[in-house]
Amino acid sequence: MSYQLPKFRHPELPVNDLGYTRADYEGAISTLCAGCGHDSISGAIVRACHELSIEPHKIAKLSGIGCSSKAPTYFLGNSHGFNSVHGRMPSVVTGAALANRDLLYMGVSGDGDTASIGMGQFTHVARRNLNMVYIVMNNGCYGLTKGQDSATADRGSASKKGDPNIYSAIDLCGTALQMGATFVARSFSGDKEQLVPLIKAAISHRGFALIDIVSPCVTFNNNTKSTKSYEFVREHAEATGTIDFVPMHSEITTEYQPGHAHEVTMHDGSSIRLYKMDESLNPFDRRSAVNVLEEHRYSGNILTGLIYMNLDSRDLHEVLETSQRPLNSLDESDLCPGNKMLLNINASLR
């Protein structure tokens, strides 16, 4: 299909390969609290999609319930969105993705939505290696219901209410790895330079791509005793290395010194370059990734960056051997075996 794009554009706004400005990727005005980490993540998504020149209507954005799950209203206004029920976004995306393999599926969730009520669906969608980007806007609390601790809150961390959390935290990256996820990254809403290339890489990845993004809740969990506050994360984040994403067909323009970078090509022809990697981590080796996460569990620091990527990932459509044509595009002639077969079936039932 080639429908015309709106023609008049502000001359100064940079356009991408498709002729879209970044504004074409924006959504409604946010109603989140001023300063909420979630808004920064929305911004990073807008930037990544714009820079990758993805047609906005070829993206489906789905979410559960929560402040984070509201965020899809505030980006990609030309994409279809689905704000489903609390904790059940993964199943809805699974169905959607089965119906049409040609769209890009962007799931957005919160730590409550994913690690508590959504734990069952989260683990299983990871295990099925559904081809999707799964973004968790992780603030360690339930923003929309006024700040209760979530299951990702660290033991001892205290939100605005003041009581230190008595349970141990669930690490979504570690959990996803356990489930066999094929792309696992962690980031911070305040670090757009890291976030944007990670989102791009997640989009290019074929299979389930988790980005667990610490995203402070300024209203309920940004106080001094919280380990999900801007301050704490700034002080305790430790990047696995820096990452550059080079889309397919792009000219290689940036210079880099071979010794210090690692370049890998993804299945869609894009490539990512990793610089200054932590010695102990080989993000293409699961055992290494598991190990590094365990180390950080002890140190108490927050490991950010690309943690694991499986370049040989086979997504759900591949293992199911589904038709290359989107299932939702098939019609009677493809699907209905006709009366003749019924005559045979009837005969066998007499």
Added chain:
Amino acid sequence: MSYQLPKFRHPELPVNDLGYTRADYEGAISTLCAGCGHDSISGAIVRACHELSIEPHKIAKLSGIGCSSKAPTYFLGNSHGFNSVHGRMPSVVTGAALANRDLLYMGVSGDGDTASIGMGQFTHVARRNLNMVYIVMNNGCYGLTKGQDSATADRGSASKKGDPNIYSAIDLCGTALQMGATFVARSFSGDKEQLVPLIKAAISHRGFALIDIVSPCVTFNNNTKSTKSYEFVREHAEATGTIDFVPMHSEITTEYQPGHAHEVTMHDGSSIRLYKMDESLNPFDRRSAVNVLEEHRYSGNILTGLIYMNLDSRDLHEVLETSQRPLNSLDESDLCPGNKMLLNINASLR
């Protein structure tokens, strides 16, 4: 309370410290298939409880739905049982344990009941470190609904139906460790010598104790292409070492060479001795446990035995600071603040 025990006993049957024979710990006659692994596990539970001299009525046995979840009918007939709904045993046990901290809570589940529909509750009960024994009778399939693959079925493994499983398996031990479980073990229904001391240790552990027990389904998943068949497990099981459980107050009778064994005392005064341990595993170190599980994920062998135990575990009642008196034993005088307080409250509301 001290009610009289039945007096006449067959003279030959060995009695435990409480004067009970093993028969006092048995249940109804099993209706499971002849040869089902689950029945062997029931037997091991009977033996462990008898040998530990636990009063049978001080045990509560709870389960979900499935062949495995039926098993509690077939052991501990003098214990209260609760066959709840599919996948939700953990929440029911949590409530029960909060109500009365003085009973021993034995949860029994299947791999379908735990790793599929029950994933959310399983992960969260582990995270809360509820003081309970959680036994999974893991046959890689849904026995009661006629043999569909479960989420613990290995990729490529095929049940009687014949289609190789296309998804990667969920490792319940690894998952429990991720969630912060404080006691993690794996065993095999066919290995009673290992199973019985593990169950005893799990009972003595203060906190959440998982035993993931491979338990072949003879009817649907015991064929040659299955990785949960008796044959496959016999060939591929690799024990972390052997284990002996010495209950509190027991005289130390067995001789052992200090060099080859490791003895640790548990919080209730019992101790366990580990012999011939795999060099690479220190079951008192989480990182080591995680690592060894990862190794086995690659080798394809099944690691059995005690995998991890946290000797400093603090269970849910401890972190909640609940009364030492069972909550279900409190009455009006303990619980009801009386009218006077209402007068004050009323006054503050005018």
Added chain:
Amino acid sequence: MKRIESVNDFVIKFANVNGTGSASANNLFAKALFRMGLPVSPKNIFPSNIQGLPTWYEVRVNEKGYLGRRGGIDIALSVNPQSMAQDIGEVLPGGYFIYDNTKLLDIRLHRDDISIIGVPLTRICNEQYDDPRQRQLFKNVIYVGALAALLDMDFKVLTGLVEDQFKGKKNLVLPNIHALELGYQYARNNLDCPIGIRVQKSDKVGDKILLDGNTALGLGALYGGATVAAWYPITPSTSVVDAFEKYAKRVRIDPGTGQRNYAIVQAEDELSAIGMAIGASWNGARSFTATSGPGVSLMSEFLGLAYFAEIPTVLFNVQRAGPSTGMPTRTQQADILSCAYASHGDTKQVLLFPSTPRECFDFGALSFDLAERLQTPIILMTDLDLGMNDNMSEPLSWDDERKYDRGKVLTAEQLEAGVEFGRYLDVDGDAICYRTYPGTHPTKGAFFTRGTSRNEYAIYTEKGEEYEANMLRLLRKWDTINEYVPAPIIVDCGMETDTAVLYFGTSEEASREALDHLSAEGVHLNAMRVRAFPFNQEVQEFIERHKQVFVIEQNRDAQLRTLLMAEFEFGPDKLKSVLCFDGTPISARNIRKQIKKHLNSDNVLPLHRDTALLRAGETS
């Protein structure tokens, strides 16, 4: 003793141990009778267990074509010592008890008022076979052979069936036929053949087929164009997706590429299964899920979302005996209320009630048209009795000219041409709005789907007026739905009467038979079979036309009656309940008894409650 004598009219019950392969032998027996031109209605009565417990297979043979449960056993064939006492006790006086007399009958079980016939099945097997597995399997085939002799069946029909069943597998055909002959010969040589009950060829089945409702449903989904199936195993609905898969593997795999024009996912639970079905439908594929009681409860939140956000959703509910885990291998129609009002808030869900395999197929396919046309969940309510038993049925057929009704969907071309798009805008006045599939158009057509309130343009709103307007539109949509769902089927008894019966689903056969009997006794009743909720105008009119209507249901609480009361307004004493909820299919005898009781009493209390209490004393 007066032996029961009859030709082509009896009830036989096989008593086996489950997991021993008896099902296929019993099935062979029933199908052979069917091939002889006799209407049969076999019913499996099995435990919620895999192996070693008693299981029964009850076959009613009736030349008049009555297929409901009759009640009472004429012949019991028992190879299960566990249940023998019960089995022999159930035989009607004058009936027959056939058993494996390798071990003689316990003297205490002996009855003088029935014929006791021994066939040394175990002994024959032990003599013939060495392999224990073969001994077990062929024992079942042997008793079928013996029955053939005892009932004077056409032996060739049996051997023909075996040949058809194992077509191409010669090494299976001969041993089975041999086993049949072993039994046949033993009976011929040692027993009085035939017994008082006999069969003979007939022509009462026409072009009918013998099929279970779940397979028919799976085929309905296949023909209806379903491409995505998401489910979680649960008895008795599991075989719906099994059947869908079986046929999809045959006809939906591209022979060139080996790629599949369908996707089936076994979800981690029912919450996920219905979420997947909803996600796929939202994205423009036809999809469905199938479940039973506990699954329906778990799907409740999502059903509310689909109702409110107006997402086509197809759910097949194969009902079993509730509440809770209840009796998972027994039948009931007891999820009516929980489905009609599924989910919190003001919701009303569309229900379809098929009563034959043919209708399972038709309604199964229709569900997708309705879901997409009406943009709401369609819950097809069948039950274990229909779903898991072979039922005699009209043959399946499909109009090759038929096009799927994909409902109101705007295309890129329409959007481009400037059609105004508001997802919840009632353009046509039928309260059904236009939707777009994701990805349709670069700048027009995207909208946000949500379970929260929104205005006509799918923009979030908390304005009371907008919320209310939307809820009222949904109520108007209910009226539109009324025009689309299958109308009731009314059977006029042809006599002057002010009394009628109303039934639905699997109560049809027993009801028809009961009505015939009542009519023979001079009680003439009109009848209506309801096939959908919302109830059409005809339903109301029919009820209003009569002074009294008996509502026949297989549940305790008269759930359909509750819906009728809530939707319409009927005076006291108008709707009387006839209920059966012990987990067995309702029988004609039971219906007749309850109706007569009502007719003879002038009870003024609400009768449905009272009736339920009555039932306690009944056995069939």
Added chain:
Amino acid sequence: MKRIESVNDFVIKFANVNGTGSASANNLFAKALFRMGLPVSPKNIFPSNIQGLPTWYEVRVNEKGYLGRRGGIDIALSVNPQSMAQDIGEVLPGGYFIYDNTKLLDIRLHRDDISIIGVPLTRICNEQYDDPRQRQLFKNVIYVGALAALLDMDFKVLTGLVEDQFKGKKNLVLPNIHALELGYQYARNNLDCPIGIRVQKSDKVGDKILLDGNTALGLGALYGGATVAAWYPITPSTSVVDAFEKYAKRVRIDPGTGQRNYAIVQAEDELSAIGMAIGASWNGARSFTATSGPGVSLMSEFLGLAYFAEIPTVLFNVQRAGPSTGMPTRTQQADILSCAYASHGDTKQVLLFPSTPRECFDFGALSFDLAERLQTPIILMTDLDLGMNDNMSEPLSWDDERKYDRGKVLTAEQLEAGVEFGRYLDVDGDAICYRTYPGTHPTKGAFFTRGTSRNEYAIYTEKGEEYEANMLRLLRKWDTINEYVPAPIIVDCGMETDTAVLYFGTSEEASREALDHLSAEGVHLNAMRVRAFPFNQEVQEFIERHKQVFVIEQNRDAQLRTLLMAEFEFGPDKLKSVLCFDGTPISARNIRKQIKKHLNSDNVLPLHRDTALLRAGETS
């Protein structure tokens, strides 16, 4: 222009931005009036959002004690530019619009038919405070001060309140009083004080208190002896457990050991929350969970288990506008059907309908007695309006002699003495059986609890008769339940009439007021407030006594009416619906209008549907 003039009778609406701390200032205003002896009913109207969106606080002041929503705004106080156009538009002709005139009113918003009063709030704040946070906070207090002057309030009551509220925190008292004075003085010095609407001290509140229903419920649970609370956050039920925890921390921590005589667990979701409540009750502790719409749907499977396995279970459902996520911060009574018939299969659940904070407290505590006595789930149905708003209420009280009714539980002593124990044995003939707590006795008393069918001794069974007998007992239990649940409250109008109204929960206040008005117009109606399902005999008799009964409900589908129709049998046209479901509390005006419409029409169609359509054109 004719100004509205009144004393002690008006509606004022504050328009704020959420997250700016306006709630406590607005509350200060309402409470001050209450202390002046005036009945008030404040209602928070807030968005499903945390910060930055419009939020309103509507206070009705009425000396006659009418506390329902009246409809119409006499005074709007707007400090939110976002909503100003709407706010000024809502003021009744002759009313008053008070706003922050630091920035002058947009000329296009100007109205000639109301008084527009400016107070330069921002300017005053900017002059007084440097800290932006203080500027924001005190702005709210300043307008309360200004209002005190404009309405001629007793200033000392305000300062007294501030002192009480910040008792012990001197550094908070003075600045707040200062801010009040700033507003007060500004108004005194610059505006015409008082305006046409005034307040003066009165004595119409007696010993009443001002309290939200959720706090009362939390206290009810505390007094009722709950020790285990399991929940999952959801608006508007969250504050129930918050309140329970707050008071439990005060009175349930052992001062010696620091140990807690309670356990609260925030579960991972609602499925888990109710599972925990059930597990704790099964084990002999009093426990509860609290939730709202979506949570109720998720709890449905477990509710079926608790019904069938007969486990005492207490669920507080604070209803909000559905279906699905609906309008999470708006009120409705729309979960009646989904709760009454929660779960698949034949289930009936007990519902309680409190209508005041005092009843929340009483029924909250009573729930535990009922659950344990009746061994079944008790679902207490309140709503956002009652739960989250301060409601004037009778003071709370507790009879210190009262003992908890722990129901039928066998002790070790009784078992030892040889009492026959069958968990589902109906020993007393009331269909309620004896249970034992786990761990009671070494060899007697253990039994297996399950959601599958079982016989009287709790042994698994698939026998139809045993299943049926159990289901019939549960039906008989329903009759016993009838005798235990709170009876309706009947208000006889004292005149000859064949017409009545029936209402429940938060429709009470508006209904009372509507009846008074109707009576003044010569229309006399009897009234009944239903307080529980099952409905007692009185409910039926009351309805039967009248020719026509208006059933007032805050939902679209006339859900309580459906229950009445299903349980009893009433002729056509007997029950007419009066409905409001736009998410706002029903108003007296609305009720009056709908009743009069009915009375004037001789419509023969089912009226509840029709009425719903009518509602579309109404605004209050």
